[in-house]
Amino acid sequence: MPGGNSYSTSDLSRKSGDIIAEALRHPVTITQRNKPRLVLLSIEDYQRLMKQSDPRTAGTIETMSDSLLAEFEAAVDAYAGEDEPRRP
Incomplete structure (x- = not known):
């Protein structure tokens, strides 16, 4: 997500x-030897990027959507059924 303007590392010091x-x-x-090396951005932009980049979110069954809960329950039931001994 490089920004509009580009500066060299020597520009950064000056x-x-x-x-x-x-x-x-x-x-x-920020470039070094004419190659992009860093991006300087506000904390708000950084936090927004971090929030968008990590698809793992913590939640509870209470916050889970109904369709996801149904899929989860079906997967648990299927998995549990595999562990039960088969009866003739």
């Missing part, structure tokens, strides 16, 4: 205040 101010508005790419 213009850090301006670059930080810009990064608060939108992500900024």
Whole structure:
């Protein structure tokens, strides 16, 4: 998600205040030897990315959708049925 403007690592040392101010508005790419190496972004953008990137979420059966709960119960029933001894 590189930002609109790109700055070199030497720019970062010379213009850090301006670059930080810009990064608060939108992500900024930092280059090293003309290659993108880092992206500087606001904490809000970072948190939004982290929330979107991790599909694992904690929940409880109470917060599970009805369709997912039905699938879960069916899977548990099927799994439990495999462990029961077969009767003739």
